[in-house]
Amino acid sequence: MDRIAITGGARLNGTIPVSGAKNSAIKLMAASLLTDEPLRLTNMPRLADTRFLGKLLSRLGVSVTESDGVDGQETVLHAPEITSGFAPYDLVRQMRASFNVLGPLVARSGQAKVSLPGGCTIGARPVDLHLQALEALGAKIDLHEGYVYAQAPRGLRGAEITFPFVSVGATEHAMLAAVLADGTTVIHNAACEPELVDLQECLNAMGAKVQGAGTPTVTITGVARLKGASHAVIPDRIEMGTYAVAAAMAGGEVRLTNARPGLIDSLLVKLEEAGAGVEHTADGCIIRRNGDRLNAVDIETQPFPGFATDLQAQFMALMTTANGESRIRETIFENRFMHAPELMRLGADISVSGGEARVRGVAQLEGAEVMATDLRASVSLVIAGLVARGETTVSRIYHLDRGFERLEEKLGACGAQVRRIASDGEQEL
Known part of the structure; x- marks a missing residue:
């Protein structure tokens, strides 16, 4: 397996363009x-997750064509007909979000057989709410041998759906299914993440009638069919936040472009509180740190617009060398502190109790061999490696490749000494 090696100590100075949002792109692909007409998605990231989903969609009858167009990286998806309603375990298990093909398949063709996605290293992420939403829309659901059999031969029908707790995936799935349902669907206690607004805009460009995304109540008036459309994927707020933290960690000045800083206000406020400089620009923001040691600050993860759980690991890495003690509370996922022991291998002083971690800043981290445990944890180790003395080597970076496009290239362009070591032992610059 490939590894990433980082030689710490280099300040970051330069520009990093933010890619399209992974968490939005995969739902837009679904x-x-x-529709039986082409869907053109621009500002598309090229990631392991989008490749995984592309393989699954191809099996279902979707042609997937990637190219570099006048609007940058784009993907055209076209499903003139659904040639298969079967999504096998060997494909679905590679990425949980691929389970969200279930609703669109049932909505368009009346039936589907989709594998349950399996476990998750960062805690339980059940699909119960997804299935409850589909049942409310009139689908008959049966579970056998790890597969979901869903049928709605007469089509789905509008319904009132009330989620007992906020779920981004279930909200997105309900929206994807309800757009072709007969009648009106109202989703209560919906997630409010910006990716849901992006999905709404794309669906409406295809002829759907969705309103309220980004608020706790989403209303969908079903239509008979959808058409093709062209849609630009929203910039990736998690990638933006990750590079903002990296700049604050290493010091220097980094301009983030093709970005929407308003989507990570909760992080930027904490960076300023810690002592980093934040300047908003027309197409993003600038992060500065003059070399002074940062101050420890506390965070608590919350649903949007609160502090994103997908930025928690990165912020923990930042706090490992801050002055004082910070408390980091994780309220979204259990078992999402698996990066803490790996950061401790670099010399970090961290103690974890339940959903809270205490990080006591140290003067210097030391390079070591560490292992990525999940997508966001992997990049937190890279961030720590930017300031660790000597070389840090991160293994199992297939996690990293799921969500970060050209990471070595983007950091390297700003002066970071980071390289990929191919599995055959040859270094890739």
Whole structure:
């Protein structure tokens, strides 16, 4: 397996363009199942997760064409007909979000057989709410041998759906299914993340009638069919936040472009509180640190617009060398502190109790061999390696490749000494 090696001590100075949002792109790709006309997605990231989903969609009858167009990286997805309603375990297990093909398949063709996605290293992420939403829309659901069999031969129908707790995935899945349902669907206690607004805009460009995304109540008036459309994927707020933390960690000045800083206000406020400089620009923001040691600050993860759980690991890495003690509370996922022991291998002083971690800043981290445990944890180790004395080597970076596009190239362009070591032992610059 490939590894990433980082030689610490280099300040970051330069520009980093933010890619399209992974968490939005994969749900927009699933929307291609809802129409027999082409869906063109621009500002598309090229990631392991989008490749995984592309393979699954191809099996279902979607042609997936990637190219570099006038609007940058784009993907055209076209499903003139659904050739298969079967999504096998060997494909679904590679990425949980691929389970969201279930709703569009049932909405368009009346039936589907989709594997349950399996476990998750960062805690239980059940699909109960997804299935409850589909049942409310009139689908008959049966579970056998790890597969979901869903049928709605007469089509789905509008319904009132009330989630007992906020779920981004379930909200997105309900939206994808309800756009072709007969009648009106109202989703209560919906997630409010910006990716849901992006999904709404894409679906409406395809002829759907969705309103309220980004608020706790989403209303969908079903239509008979959807058409093709062209849609630009929203910038990735998690990638933006990650590079903002990296700049604050290493020091220097980094300009983030093709970005929407308003989507990570909760992080930027904490960076300023810690002592980093934040300047908003027309197409992003600038992060500065003059070399002074940062101050420890506390964070607590919350649903949007609160502090994103997907930025928690990165911020913990930042606090490992801050002056004082910070408390980091994780309220979204259990078991999402698996990066803490790896950071401790670099010399970090961290203690974890339940959903809270205490990070006591140290003067210097030391390079070591560490292992990525999940997507966001992997990049937190890279961030720590930027300031660790000597060389830090991160293994199992297939996690990293799921969500960060050209990371070595983007950091390297700003002066970081980071390189990929190919599995055959040859270094890739």
